[in-house]
Amino acid sequence: MKISVIGAGNVGASVAEYAAMKELADEIVLLDIKEGFAEGKAMDLNQCATLNGFNSRVIGSTNDYSKTAGSSVVVITSGIPRKPGMTREELIGTNAGIVKSVTENVLKHSPDAILVVISNPMDTMTYLAVKTSGLPKHRVIGMGGILDSARFKYRLSEALNCNPNDVQGVVIAGHGDATMLPLTRLAQKNSSPVSNYLSEDEMKKVAEETMVGGKTLTGLLGTSAWYAPGAAGAALVEAIVRDQKKVMPCSVYLEGEYGQNDLCQGVPVVIGRNGWEEIIDYKLNDEEQALFDKSAEAVRNMNNALEL
Numbered sequence: 001m002k003i004s005v006i007g008a009g010n011v012g013a014s015v016a017e018y019a020a021m022k023e024l025a026d027e028i029v030l031l032d033i034k035e036g037f038a039e040g041k042a043m044d045l046n047q048c049a050t051l052n053g054f055n056s057r058v059i060g061s062t063n064d065y066s067k068t069a070g071s072s073v074v075v076i077t078s079g080i081p082r083k084p085g086m087t088r089e090e091l092i093g094t095n096a097g098i099v100k101s102v103t104e105n106v107l108k109h110s111p112d113a114i115l116v117v118i119s120n121p122m123d124t125m126t127y128l129a130v131k132t133s134g135l136p137k138h139r140v141i142g143m144g145g146i147l148d149s150a151r152f153k154y155r156l157s158e159a160l161n162c163n164p165n166d167v168q169g170v171v172i173a174g175h176g177d178a179t180m181l182p183l184t185r186l187a188q189k190n191s192s193p194v195s196n197y198l199s200e201d202e203m204k205k206v207a208e209e210t211m212v213g214g215k216t217l218t219g220l221l222g223t224s225a226w227y228a229p230g231a232a233g234a235a236l237v238e239a240i241v242r243d244q245k246k247v248m249p250c251s252v253y254l255e256g257e258y259g260q261n262d263l264c265q266g267v268p269v270v271i272g273r274n275g276w277e278e279i280i281d282y283k284l285n286d287e288e289q290a291l292f293d294k295s296a297e298a299v300r301n302m303n304n305a306l307e308l
């Protein structure tokens, strides 16, 4: 089994590190355009093998896609991250060209791969990958909602003063500061609705903090986050390669589901060896559906800026 990660920067290296720790593949290829960079990251990660007891081998490549040949899963993290004060959407001008050319190169060598798109603005980059690749829709998956849901659970656990692992919560719709939809109505602590413990104002604050989760970290770090994004990317890859059939919120190509057509947006999907296998209908109430539709409109406007 081979997995490739395109872009050996903060997020790509973090995906590769977690993938190696979980031994998700025999070979994990890291590819970057910067001369020697991916090779350096690969060497550094391989020197963790005896310390952390993993047997996956990490291979670095400077833009040589032949090394990615035969990958089962390819994770696209190449592109620029935002700086404090920027939105993810502002990255489209640079990242669209990168994601398009990377998608084309990847498929020349791994025509059967499942693509995981992480580069921002993620929903639009996922749509671009669907359109550029011509792959069946089930084989292109955008990662954003898994991360946003982890942040939602973190914020909920703070408000509830409990272990984050005792909290269930899902964020759907767009992966943008204003387009995310944390489903507070469905969030639970130990199978009991969080509204049993938190006031309306407290729940609103949690949702707001969740939506600007990436922005908050970008302000603190000077560039965007990578540990949780890397862990979220690796969790998605794990669900694919281990055929876990887990339900995860991912950005996928919608054809009528959740009332939307011809765009990629975050919805709960079953993830397995064939990519995303089924969309789960959470039966949104009118207020949630209106927010989902508003988010879709913003994502669609962004998609319209693409040259397809």
Ligand SMILES: NC(=O)C1=CN([C@@H]2O[C@H](COP(=O)(O)OP(=O)(O)OC[C@H]3O[C@@H](n4cnc5c(N)ncnc54)[C@H](O)[C@@H]3O)[C@@H](O)[C@H]2O)C=CC1
Pocket: 006, 007, 008, 009, 010, 011, 012, 031, 032, 033, 034, 037, 077, 078, 079, 080, 081, 082, 088, 091, 095, 098, 102, 117, 118, 119, 120, 121, 122, 143, 144, 147, 175, 223, 224, 225, 226, 229
């Ligand atoms: N969807 C999500 O949940 C998240 C998305 N992101 C996005 O992921 C992307 C990467 O973020 P970081 O790793 O922090 O950035 P980074 O700057 O640390 O790494 C990006 C890497 O991509 C490489 N690259 C650029 N053009 C390339 C090309 N044509 N081929 C191969 N490699 C190329 C760069 O040399 C660089 O090493 C950004 O767009 C960021 O906004 C980041 C966090 C979460």
Ligand SMILES: O=C([O-])CC(=O)C(=O)O
Pocket: 081, 082, 088, 120, 147, 213, 214, 215, 217, 218, 224, 225, 229
């Ligand atoms: O905030 C950003 O630009 C990076 C990202 O998507 C995240 O961390 O959620």
